[in-house]
Amino acid sequence: MSGWFRLTLGLLAVVVGAAWTVQGLGYVEDSIMAGHRVWALLGPLLxxxxxxxxxxxxxARNRG
Structure with missing residues (x-):
């Protein structure tokens, strides 16, 4: 995997993980995932x- 691909995928994972965490903790009410504890656990892992x-x-970017 190239450095840019890892950076892009990593940034996407951080953003999605943060969104899952916020939804799992119940801060976003109009969501299917709202208030479900599993998303509050999977979000930080992601x-x-x-x-x-x-x-x-x-x-990888600093090496090449």
């Missing part, structure tokens, strides 16, 4: 995976 991808993407 965001952490996104941060790892961002870190790997930055390392």
């Amino acid at each position: 965001a952490l995976a996104g941060l790892a991808l961002l870190w790997l993407g930055v390392r």
Whole structure:
């Protein structure tokens, strides 16, 4: 995977993970995922995976 692809995928994962977390915690009421605890748990996990991808993407960009 190239550095740009990792950066893009990591940023997308962080944003989606944050959205899932906010919806799972019930801050967004007009959502199917609102108030469901599973999304409040999966969101931070996805965001952490996104941060790892961002870190790997930055390392790949700095090498090449």
